[in-house]
Amino acid sequence: MFSFREEQVILQDLIIGHLDMDSFFASIEIVDHPDLIGKPVIVGARPEGGAGRGVVSTCSYEARAFGISSGMPVSTAFRLCPDGIYLVPRHSRYCEISRDIMSCIADTGFSYEQVSIDEAYLNLSPLHSFEKAQDVCQDLKKRIFREFHLTCSIGIAPSRSYAKIASEQAKPDGFFVLLPKDIIPLLDPMPASIIPGIGKKGIQILEKHGIKTVSDLRKMDQWRAQDLFGSMAQQIYHIVHGYERKGISHIGPASSISKETTFLQDTLDRDLLRETLLRLTGIVHTQMIRIGYSCKTVTLKIRYTGFITRTHAVTLSHPSREYDLLSQTVLHLFDARYEDKAVRLIGVRFSGFDRLSDGQRRLDEFGVES
Numbered sequence: 001m002f003s004f005r006e007e008q009v010i011l012q013d014l015i016i017g018h019l020d021m022d023s024f025f026a027s028i029e030i031v032d033h034p035d036l037i038g039k040p041v042i043v044g045a046r047p048e049g050g051a052g053r054g055v056v057s058t059c060s061y062e063a064r065a066f067g068i069s070s071g072m073p074v075s076t077a078f079r080l081c082p083d084g085i086y087l088v089p090r091h092s093r094y095c096e097i098s099r100d101i102m103s104c105i106a107d108t109g110f111s112y113e114q115v116s117i118d119e120a121y122l123n124l125s126p127l128h129s130f131e132k133a134q135d136v137c138q139d140l141k142k143r144i145f146r147e148f149h150l151t152c153s154i155g156i157a158p159s160r161s162y163a164k165i166a167s168e169q170a171k172p173d174g175f176f177v178l179l180p181k182d183i184i185p186l187l188d189p190m191p192a193s194i195i196p197g198i199g200k201k202g203i204q205i206l207e208k209h210g211i212k213t214v215s216d217l218r219k220m221d222q223w224r225a226q227d228l229f230g231s232m233a234q235q236i237y238h239i240v241h242g243y244e245r246k247g248i249s250h251i252g253p254a255s256s257i258s259k260e261t262t263f264l265q266d267t268l269d270r271d272l273l274r275e276t277l278l279r280l281t282g283i284v285h286t287q288m289i290r291i292g293y294s295c296k297t298v299t300l301k302i303r304y305t306g307f308i309t310r311t312h313a314v315t316l317s318h319p320s321r322e323y324d325l326l327s328q329t330v331l332h333l334f335d336a337r338y339e340d341k342a343v344r345l346i347g348v349r350f351s352g353f354d355r356l357s358d359g360q361r362r363l364d365e366f367g368v369e370s
């Protein structure tokens with residue numbers, strides 16, 4: 001299996017992003033308790049003076065400097081860093097932030113697959129360009145930082161495993177685009193443990209056989225590989241040869257794209273509000289066009305001073321991708337529904353997506369939903 005005989009591999013035109021939040025639980029604790037900034041924060045079981053049971057869930061990069069890592073017994077962590085800040089996990093808080101982050105990912109309009117509380121794959125293939133994929137992911141990364149003060153690392157590559165390896169290279173707060181031609185040169189000197197699917201047991205076995213790097217693994221005799229990895233051998237073969245082309249599991253149409261903005265100072269300025277709406281509509285429209293959709297529903301969101309939030313939606317009689325029509329719809333909704341009170345936040349959402357192109361529709365064809 002690992003001999004270099006010619007294999008017919010269909011190289012699909014995939015572009016996959018892997019987003020992974022940096023030390024997610026510890027970072028949330030630090031955002032919620034700013035006095036912890038710069039300190040070694042360890043989230044997990046209580047250390048009980050070094051006698052505690054259980055393991056470290058996550059720790060801050062300051063704690064990593066002491067040699068602490070996720071999955072380590074908390075008693076070991078305590079020996080390495082007795083002065084660390086040990087916190088019991090607040091899972092409901094982490095889930096809440098995770099949901100908000102996933103909805104930012106959903107707002108890009110690309111289909112995605114959440115694989116853990118702080119990790120997701122995005123299918124950026126409709127962009128047909130690594131550069132454009134990078135723009136989308138940079139925007140997403142910036143938005144996550146702006147809204148939650150949390151950093152993430154993103155890898156972009158032609159397949160899932162490579163995207164994951166790329167995001168790991170970027171940690172923390174990084175960005176890594178792995179082009180098809182760079183896969184083998186990047187992987188070859190890396191430890192074999194980087195290959196998903198080998199597992200801890202696999203690594204021990206490989207070490208016994210003197211196999212340390214991905215390059216060693218690639219040179220491995222096929223029968224031996226089959227013996228060692230069994231049914232996983234084929235998958236590992238594809239990864240180490242740069243052949244893997246695996247997308248995301250739930251490729252379905254995005255359900256909505258939205259964009260909102262919070263004003264530095266609450267405002268009553270109608271012109272400013274209308275201008276802002278046009279700008280937001282432009283951004284949402286560009287994203288929608290990029291993924292080749294038309295939309296049927298346009299929603300305006302207004303949050304007034306005092307956190308009173310109103311949403312108003314209009315459903316068109318036919319899906320549209322016409323900027324003029326959609327922006328007029330947003331302004332029309334605003335003019336009809338704005339309550340002449342100071343506004344804290346304003347936003348636009350397009351939903352009810354369709355791949356069909358539209359015909360011209362007139363405003364009087366609209367049915368107002370509420």
Ligand SMILES: [Mg+2]
Pocket residue numbers: 020021022023024118119
């Ligand atoms: Mg993470």
